[in-house]
Amino acid sequence: MDTRLLGTTGHEVTEIGMGTWNVGSDWGDVSPAEGRAAIRAALDAGVTFLDTADVYGGGQSEELIADVVAEHEAFPIIATKAGRGLERHTADGYTRESLERFIDGSRDRLGVDALDLLQLHCPPTDVYYRPEVFEALESLVEAGKIDAYGASVARVEEGLKAIEYPGLETVQIIFNPFRQRPAELFLEEAARRNVGVIVRVPLASGLLADALDSESTFPENDHRNYNREGDAFDVGETFAGVPFERGLEAVDALRPAVPDDWTMAQFTLRWILDHDAVSTVIPGSTNPDHVRQNVDASSLSPLNPTQRQLVDDVYEDYIRDEVHHRW
Template sequence: MQYRTLGKTGFKVSEVSLGTWQLGGKWGDPFSEKDALDTLEAAYDAGVNFFDTADIYQDGASEKAIGKFLKGKEDKVHVSTKIGRKLDPHVAEGYTKENIDKFVDECLTNMGVDSLDNVLLHCPPTAVYYNPEVWFELDNLKKAGKIQNYGVSVEKVEEAIKALSYNISTVEIIFNMFRLRPADLFFKLAKEQNVGILARVPLASGLLSGKYTADTKFGKNDHRSYNRDGSAFDKGETFSGVDYMTGVKAADELKERLGSDNLAQTALRWILMFDAVSTVIPGASNPQQIDRNVSAADAPALTHDQMLIVNDVYNKYIKNPVEYLW
């Protein structure tokens, strides 16, 4: 495992880290604390020292499992959590000082810690980026020692760029072979301000595993079944906003033209070709998936021609309309 500096946090974090949306159970399946703890330990044993979670993942069970895992490792690992999606309805007006303070306190309780390494607003409505009081309250929490760093998880590149107006340390953004636009301008601006980048949804909800076909079925409680049209949350979260069958065709062509029999590993390694990225955060629901993820850190770099192939497939299948929506 190799390590990179997470922007102005100064944290040295594993190039491949762990996103915990699926921790302890696949999407829609019951949560298993044992599987969660086994997965966290497997990641740690493989060199992973950065974990991304959120207060709503498994209704707080993800944070609580991470809290148990942290005991005795507090100085060896870093955790980033997200707040805001508990709001119902999830509207900009809900991002008040009182709610932000409450959410942070609940995260501290869930993980059993005195201070949070990194707190991200969890894909807030666009209007929140234009309300400086929200960000000033995060400054206050930082001064009070409840959080060490803060940032935001975004849906759109424009939101990421606007967030750079504030004293953020990190931005979490969808970036993968099917979502190239962040690298055009945002990466340059983030590097100039020493803001760390967490690359999320790196496999486009599994499309970039190269294992899906027209006949692949997903459970009814899996967002890949019920959110393809964005009826539950932003459409870009599911398959990176790519039409499913288009994504299958594009992934198949990537496998063939890149000569890859392990497209997931190649897709993660592709992300690490961008030095603006601090870490990539694929998910895992059990220990067996950890090896698949972390192997990307030691995979050979893509060649110039391979990088051009990715761009070509993107332009052919994905750019219109994805690039113009996010």
């Protein structure tokens, strides 16, 4: 699999990484055995970048990664996140003391002296206007507890503000054929500043995997059930913010662009990778076959102009009015 530089971290990471939100929580019941099998499949396929967070299953995702990495004798870059574990998720909670506490917990669960990459976990917008938060992260680098830091952002504006801090090395952001706004300015600015870009929610919670239809149902503990209106967290994390039925219509319109021997997920991942500013994409799956298929997207040819135009047409006709102004 091809690799790309992750900003100025010095790490080359595979174009397709793995997100592990769904092996921890919020995607229905996933057993530890299923989670381990999915992570193992990613490492077997050559993936060298894993993304997690301290709140995924109350630390379960980090623990599963540590178990599989140890038995696999692999050395992936592991990125985790901190901040969502605050009792009250406010900007005032993002202190050096709280961040250090979260970091120490992740270090313990992952079994490492220093975290490869620590990302602020979609903090309140005000955090990006508090230099002391980023000074705290710098001090934790100096203390040897983290090697690098970045931010996972909810909105393009937050990403643009985050990359103004010279020590920040990565931004994680939602970007896919249903969330195209980052391509207008953010990707260009990130590339200009040599900031690594990690793309999350690439498959729009399964919509862009063409895995859902109007009859699909979801367990009570699946965010695609309980967060469709943003009742638990930002609605942009669920189906990329696209109303479910509208998303199904858009997928139908997009299907003619997908080659017969590609999956819709591969087509989507290839569209993302065709943007050079992207460092790595982190689809999540608990199905080892799907993990391997996602990895194969790295070896596919770039989309042709006709395919790219159809993606843009579908976005304009079905999606833009729903999401573009919001994130």
